[in-house]
Amino acid sequence: MSRKKKGIYKKKGNIVKDLTKNIFKILKEDSQKFYNYKQIAAKLKIHHTDGKTQLIKKLAELTASKQIKEVERGKFQVNVDRKYSIGTLDVTSNGNGYFISEDYEDDIFIPKINISKGLHQDTVKVFVYKKRNGKKLEGEVVEVLKRAKTDFVGVLQINKNKNFGFVIPDNHKMYVDIFISENRINGAEDGDKVQATISDWPKNSKNPFGKITKILGKPGDHNTEMHSILLEYDLPFEFETEVEKEAKNLPIEITQKEISKRRDMRQDLTFTIDPRDAKDFDDALSFTILKNGNYEIGIHIADVSHYLQSKTILDDEAYKRATSVYLVDRVVPMLPEMLSNGVCSLRPNEEKLTFSAVFEINEKAQIINKWFGRTVTYSDQRFAYEEAQSIIENCKSSDINLSYTMPSDISIIDKEYEVTPAIVQATLKLDELAKILRKKRMKEGAISFDRVEVKFNLDEQANPIGVFFKKSKDANKLIEEFMLLANRKVAEFIGLSKGKATNKTFIYRVHDEPDVEKLASLQNMIDKFGYKINTDTKETTSQSLNKLLKDVAGKAESNMIETLTIRTMSKAVYTTQNIGHYGLAFDYYSHFTSPIRRYPDVMTHRLLQHYLEGGETPKSELFEEKSKHSSKREELASKAERSSIKYMQVKYMQNHKDEVFEGVITGVTEWGIYVEIKSNKCEGMVRIRDIKSDYYVFDEKQYAIIGQNTKHLYQLGDDVRVKVKHTDLERKHLDFYLIEE
Numbered sequence: 001m002s003r004k005k006k007g008i009y010k011k012k013g014n015i016v017k018d019l020t021k022n023i024f025k026i027l028k029e030d031s032q033k034f035y036n037y038k039q040i041a042a043k044l045k046i047h048h049t050d051g052k053t054q055l056i057k058k059l060a061e062l063t064a065s066k067q068i069k070e071v072e073r074g075k076f077q078v079n080v081d082r083k084y085s086i087g088t089l090d091v092t093s094n095g096n097g098y099f100i101s102e103d104y105e106d107d108i109f110i111p112k113i114n115i116s117k118g119l120h121q122d123t124v125k126v127f128v129y130k131k132r133n134g135k136k137l138e139g140e141v142v143e144v145l146k147r148a149k150t151d152f153v154g155v156l157q158i159n160k161n162k163n164f165g166f167v168i169p170d171n172h173k174m175y176v177d178i179f180i181s182e183n184r185i186n187g188a189e190d191g192d193k194v195q196a197t198i199s200d201w202p203k204n205s206k207n208p209f210g211k212i213t214k215i216l217g218k219p220g221d222h223n224t225e226m227h228s229i230l231l232e233y234d235l236p237f238e239f240e241t242e243v244e245k246e247a248k249n250l251p252i253e254i255t256q257k258e259i260s261k262r263r264d265m266r267q268d269l270t271f272t273i274d275p276r277d278a279k280d281f282d283d284a285l286s287f288t289i290l291k292n293g294n295y296e297i298g299i300h301i302a303d304v305s306h307y308l309q310s311k312t313i314l315d316d317e318a319y320k321r322a323t324s325v326y327l328v329d330r331v332v333p334m335l336p337e338m339l340s341n342g343v344c345s346l347r348p349n350e351e352k353l354t355f356s357a358v359f360e361i362n363e364k365a366q367i368i369n370k371w372f373g374r375t376v377t378y379s380d381q382r383f384a385y386e387e388a389q390s391i392i393e394n395c396k397s398s399d400i401n402l403s404y405t406m407p408s409d410i411s412i413i414d415k416e417y418e419v420t421p422a423i424v425q426a427t428l429k430l431d432e433l434a435k436i437l438r439k440k441r442m443k444e445g446a447i448s449f450d451r452v453e454v455k456f457n458l459d460e461q462a463n464p465i466g467v468f469f470k471k472s473k474d475a476n477k478l479i480e481e482f483m484l485l486a487n488r489k490v491a492e493f494i495g496l497s498k499g500k501a502t503n504k505t506f507i508y509r510v511h512d513e514p515d516v517e518k519l520a521s522l523q524n525m526i527d528k529f530g531y532k533i534n535t536d537t538k539e540t541t542s543q544s545l546n547k548l549l550k551d552v553a554g555k556a557e558s559n560m561i562e563t564l565t566i567r568t569m570s571k572a573v574y575t576t577q578n579i580g581h582y583g584l585a586f587d588y589y590s591h592f593t594s595p596i597r598r599y600p601d602v603m604t605h606r607l608l609q610h611y612l613e614g615g616e617t618p619k620s621e622l623f624e625e626k627s628k629h630s631s632k633r634e635e636l637a638s639k640a641e642r643s644s645i646k647y648m649q650v651k652y653m654q655n656h657k658d659e660v661f662e663g664v665i666t667g668v669t670e671w672g673i674y675v676e677i678k679s680n681k682c683e684g685m686v687r688i689r690d691i692k693s694d695y696y697v698f699d700e701k702q703y704a705i706i707g708q709n710t711k712h713l714y715q716l717g718d719d720v721r722v723k724v725k726h727t728d729l730e731r732k733h734l735d736f737y738l739i740e741e
Contacts, residue, residue, distance in 0.1 A: 019058050020102040027068060027078035034077040050503070067103070084125055089141065091120040095175035099126045099139055106137065112175075114140035117201055117208075120173040121148035150198045152178060153232045155219055155730070156212065158190040167196040167210065170232060170730060176207055184211035193219045195231050219730055222462050226327060229643045233636040235325050239336050243317045247336040250307055250314075252343045254351055254376065263375045265298060265356070269422055271381040272346055273388045273479050276412060280324075280333070281346040282596040284354070284379050285482060287426035294362045295429065299486040300354040300377045302344040304335070304595035305605040319626065322633035324597035327644040329462040333597070340596050348382040355605050357486040357592070365436035370489055373612060381423055384412045388427055388475035391419060397428045431474055434481035441484075445542040445585035447569075448549060451562055454681045456648050464652040467680040483593040484584065490604065491590035494611060495578060504611065505620040507603045507627055509591045511581040512570035513538065522568045525703060529557055529717055542585065557717045559676060560666045571635070574600045574627035576620040600630045646732040649682040653734055657724040660739055665718045668705060670698040673714055675722050675736055684734025686722060693740050714738075 026035065026043050035043075037059055041052055059076055062068045069079045087101030089110065097115050099108040108128055110118075118124045123146040128139040152174055158165035165185060166177040178196045188194050195214035202209065214231065217224030230237045268286040286298035308315050318334050325332040333340040346352050354377045360369040390410050395402070404419040411417060442448060450472050457466035472480075487509070494506045519535050526533070531548050534540040545565060552558040569583060574591070581589040592608070595601035603626060610618075667674035672687040688696050694707030696714070703716035714720065722736035 019054060020062065021105065023055075023058065023062065023068070024078065024103065027076065031078050034071050034075040036074050036076070040076070084127055084142065085139075086123065086125050086145065089115070089118045089120065089122045089124045091115070091118070091173045091175065093172040093175075097141075099124070099128075099141075101126070104128075104137065108137045108139045110139055110141060114138075116141040116144075118144050119147065119149075120171075122146065123148070147198075149234065151195055151213065151231070151234065152198070152210075153193065153195050153216070153228045154178070156180065156185070156188050156190060156192050156194050156196075158185070165190070166207070167194060167212075170228060172731070178210040179205070179207040180210055180212060186212040186215075188212045188215045191218065193217055193221075193224050193228055222329075225647060225729070226329065226644065229327065229640050229647065230325070230332065232643070233640040235332060235636060235640055236321065237332055239317065242313055244336050244338075246312065246314045247338045250339075250343070252307075254353060258353070259376050261374070262353070263356070263358075263371075263373055265300070265354075265358075265375050266351060266378040268296075268298060268377070269426055270298070270300065270377055270379050271383060271423060271426075272348070272379055273383045273385060273475060276384040276386065279331075279341040279345070280596045281379075281382070282344070283479070283483060283593050284346045284377060285426075285430060285479075286377065287430060290360065294360050294368055295433070296358060296360055297430070297433075297482065298356050298358045298375075298377075299482050299593070300346065300356045300375060301486070301593050301601075301605075302346055302596055303353040303355045303374060303605070304339070304344050305355070305602055305609070306353050306374075307339060307343060308335070308602060310606075318602065319599055319629070322599040322630045323637045325637045326641055328456055328464075328648045329458055329644075334599065335596060344596055346377070346379050348379045351376060351378050355592075355595075355608075357489060359485070359489070361433060365433045365440070367489070370493070372490065372493060372608060374609070381419075382412070383475075384410075385473070385475045385479075386410050387412065388478070389473050391424055391427045392431050392474050392478075395424050395428060397425065397432070400425055427478075430482070431478050434478040435474075437481045437485060438477060441481075441585060442546065445539055447542050447545050447583050447585075449562065449566065449583075450549070450553070451566075452559065452681075454645060454649075456652070464648045467649075467652060467682075469681075487590050487592050488584075488586050488588060490592045490608060491578075491586075491588035494590075494608065495588045501578075504617040505576055505623055506578075506607055507574055507576065507590060507600050507623060508578040509572060509581060509589050509600070510575055510577075510579045511572040511583045511589075512579060513582050514541065514568045514570060518568040522564055525564055525716065526561060528703070528715065529561070531561070538582075542582075556664050556678065556719060559681065560664060560717065563666070571631075573631040574634075575631075576624045576627060598630075599633075600627065643732060647729065649680070650727050650729055650732055650734055652680070653682055653684075653724050654727045654729075657727075660721055660723050663720050663722050663736075665714060665716055665720060668698065668703050668714070668716055673705060673720075673738075675720055675738075677722070682734060684722070684724070684736045686720075686736045686738045690725065690735075691738055691740070 022044055026040055037056055041055055046052055046055060063070050067079060068076050071077045085101045085103045087099055090098045090100055095112040097110040099110050118141040122144050124141045125143040125145055126139040127142050128137055152169045154167040154169040156165050156167050163182045165180045167180060168177050178198060193216040194212050196210040197213045198208045198210045200209045216227050227237055265286060268288055270284050270286040272281045272284045274281055282302040284300045288296040290296055308318060321334045324334045354375045356375040358371040359367055362368055387406055387410055391404055395404050401421050403421050404424050406417050406419055408414060408416050453470040455468050455470050456464040459465050491508060494504055495502055523533055533544040533548055552561045580587045590604050591598055591601045592604045595605055661677040663675040663677045665673050666676045666683060672685045674683055674685055676683045688705060694710050696705040696707050699706050704713045706713050721739040723739055725737045726735040
């Protein structure tokens with residue numbers, strides 16, 4: 001299971017982190033002593049006004065919730081009578097749980113018998129037992145304060161008399177089946193894949209009671225399974241009629257009056273570079289050589305906020321979704337197709353309303369001038385990444401008057417065509433500048449994750465008939481660098497003034513430093529491969545992580561070590577409280593460049609325009625709430641995307657049961673080893689009981705299982721050969737046989 005670990009106390013910018021935990025740490029040093037806020041601030045080394053304001057506010061919150069007490073005016077003491085804590089329940093697949101709370105540095109173990117009807121991610125009240133010698137803290141759930149979810153997808157099983165049934169949830173962390181009475185089956189049949197909503201959980205009942213709210217189809221049917229994945233993560237798969245209607249009724253004509261309010265950049269050479277199968281083009285680049293020899297580069301983003309007005313049905317739906325979802329075989333857009341693929345999409349040979357970041361840049365990729373504002377643009381050309389890559393690989397910047405013949409096998413129109421000299425030169429110069437920008441980023445401590453992406457060739461019925469890998473090349477990195485530049489400079493424009501923080505309300509994309517314990521765990525795992533990381537400072541950590549990723553590139557263990565390294569990283573989130581972005585090595589960073597598919601970008605556009613018009617800073621509370629919602633929706637979308645990949649991998653392997661595959665051990669547990677197939681990245685388990693050559697026992701220190709008679713090791717990172725034993729589409733799980741030598 002994924003266990004949440006708290007990071008060490010940190011302070012960055014104007015935001016004091018881990019405040020609750022560190023207040024308790026001070027007050028618990030001597031529970032009989034009391035402190036005023038100045039004494040606590042001194043111990044925490046909080047000297048700035050913002051930090052002291054946060055401390056006073058936090059002390060008031062903890063006093064109100066009776067977690068600490070105010071023994072005299074302005075003097076605080078830990079509440080030693082406190083026996084209960086509030087936090088989140090993290091349930092494992094075997095029904096045990098862990099309680100995560102700011103009150104405790106470590107997670108509290110909750111045995112299955114004490115979960116008391118708490119479900120995964122519920123907000124719960126827990127009684128924590130007194131610590132016993134040498135044992136970790138344990139507790140019991142005494143009250144479920146808020147359900148994380150009440151809708152579950154699963155298979156309906158109806159009893160022989162057809163007077164009741166149970167829904168067996170797909171989610172392995174849902175440890176209990178849902179009872180459905182006869183009058184709440186609502187037309188579903190035995191064996192149907194359904195969505196059930198929990199309506200009640202009677203005191204003396206082992207199972208929650210519910211009703212069938214959606215009949216999805218038969219298990220194994222492709223659309224049924226894709227819809228099941230979406231519903232499992234509370235993601236929609238269609239728009240309500242009223243949302244589509246409002247989208248269709250939007251005024252889409254670009255009037256002369258609207259153009260007059262904007263910077264007209266229709267004459268600037270402009271083009272898009274996107275995936276071959278993309279339909280929503282939300283960014284374009286323009287390129288002009290200035291008289292002084294510098295370059296004017298425009299990063300033009302679809303002006304979604306012009307069409308998506310606040311307090312409308314359309315905006316409410318976009319906020320609710322917060323992100324587009326990219327499953328293996330489909331996109332579930334944040335906006336109706338009329339907007340996402342139509343009026344907002346920067347399609348070639350069409351005038352579009354855009355929101356732009358325009359930079360004057362010299363040969364050294366230094367920013368000389370910048371401008372932000374609303375524009376009208378015209379895209380001259382659409383490229384797929386493969387086409388732009390072909391230009392970069394086959395053309396030279398010295399050939400300033402030469403056009404380029406795009407080969408038919410790369411061309412998105414499936415035939416040769418001529419690319420003009422102006423676009424060839426623009427592409428080459430942008431690539432050159434992007435490489436300088438990237439080199440600067442890496443020197444400043446950015447971490448480079450060039451992960452291989454698993455893709456599938458699908459037949460007409462969306463069945464996987466092949467697996468291939470997509471790797472980021474120069475054309476991808478060109479676009480990435482200029483999007484990063486725009487996102488960074490927009491955040492600096494709002495958040496910084498003359499080198500000081502403005503404290504204006506804004507939506508930042510932040511990424512905290514890696515957890516120290518996770519870095520130590522990573523070092524233990526990579527030791528056996530001969531790799532090292534230096535965690536002495538922030539700089540040495542990022543440098544050694546980059547060296548690690550570079551050293552493993554192309555090796556058998558690369559995917560495993562890249563995955564382990566990513567797991568040491570904190571999650572990037574949206575917030576109004578800026579702490580910088582560790583992975584990119586930026587002190588200020590936002591999301592500005594994808595408003596068609598990300599709601600935070602829409603909020604960024606609205607706030608940027610508000611400030612450009614001289615508006616005062618709005619209260620941050622509402623934007624913070626929306627940021628948290630967006631982060632949560634992004635996480636759910638990512639889980640759904642991974643689930644769809646896993647589903648397709650299992651489906652693909654169903655047709656390859658008789659083949660022997662080369663693999664690498666990616667995980668070791670007491671019940672077996674996880675093996676990833678090198679040729680397709682499909683991962684499955686070899687259970688210890690299926691290894692017949694010896695009796696194997698798990699050795700946690702060596703990340704291995706060891707044969708008790710032969711002393712043979714199967715260790716993390718070892719090469720092995722496997723064959724498919726069993727495929728389970730419903731659980732999205734693969735079991736392998738080990739082919740022993």
